[in-house]
Amino acid sequence: MFVTTGQAGTALGCSIPTVKKLxxxxxxxxxxxxxxxVFPLAALQALQARPTAHLAALGPAEVAVLRSDAPAKVDEPDRDWIGFGTGLDQTQLLTALSGWWRCDPARVAAGAVLPVTVAGFVVAVLTGLTAWESDGTAGTTGRHRFTGARLAGYLTDLTAPANAAAPTDPEDTRLAGLLLGTRLPSVSGGPIAYVATRPAAAGRPATEGEQA
Incomplete structure (x- = not known):
């Protein structure tokens, strides 16, 4: 049994283009x-039942969130794809998700983890954000890539979340288990949003970014 993309969007609280992106x-x-x-009804019901991410367990008062698009082919010297898709292998996913974005790299690194969301669901998790390189542009328009990023986890089936990666770091395993498949709403005019992990920090405004 199926529902329309409009019905799925209403049930999930998102637009039809966002459903199609998912x-x-x-x-x-x-x-x-x-x-x-059309969208399978059973899948829609499974997604409606997904829990909200328990961000307070992360530690930092704020984490950055990468609001990803579906995969798109690019002609760039250091990557062939941008975005998230299950058809990409782990190497392609890592290079597609680890930059280049307009962001405050120190602010991203301070969160220690970068959940990757599509339609508000966490589909991948990056760690190892302590080192980055910039494109040389000064100020807030500069773009950055995290050179030591690790793919701690990613999903191939959002309706039955299981980490398709095999992280060797125990903390990577913990973070992926905590975040993958959860709902993590964020607001931003671009790919990078900043989300408070505790209610006391909830008044901090989101910062917008733009993916290359």
């Missing part, structure tokens, strides 16, 4: 892309 990543099994796009 479908294009490959993390929702059983979607029908030929002809009229």
């Amino acid at each position: 479908m294009a990543t490959g993390v929702v099994p059983g979607v029908r892309d030929t002809g009229r796009q």
Whole structure:
């Protein structure tokens, strides 16, 4: 049984384009892309039941969130893809997700973890954010890439979340287990948002970024 993308968007609290973006990543099994796009009812019910991320367990008062798009091919010297998709291997995913963004790199690094979301669901987790390089542009328009980033986890099926990576660091394993498959809402005009992990910090405004 299927529902329309409009019905799925209403149930998940997002727009039709956002639902289609989620479908294009490959993390929702059983979607029908030929002809009229439809969303499996069983998958929709599974996504509605996903818990909200328990951010207070992370430690820092704030974490950055990468609001990813579906995968897109690019012609760049250091990567072939940007965005998230289950058709990419781990190396492709890491290079696609670890930069280049407009952001405050020190602020991103201070959170120690970078959840990657599509339609408000965490589909991947990056760690190892302590080192970065910049494109040389001064001020807030500069773009940055995290050169030591690790792919602590990612999903191939959002309806039955299981880490498709095999992290060797115990903390990476903990963070991926805590975040993968959860709902993590964020607000930003670009890919990078900053989310308070505790209510006392909730008044801090989001900072916008832009992905290359």
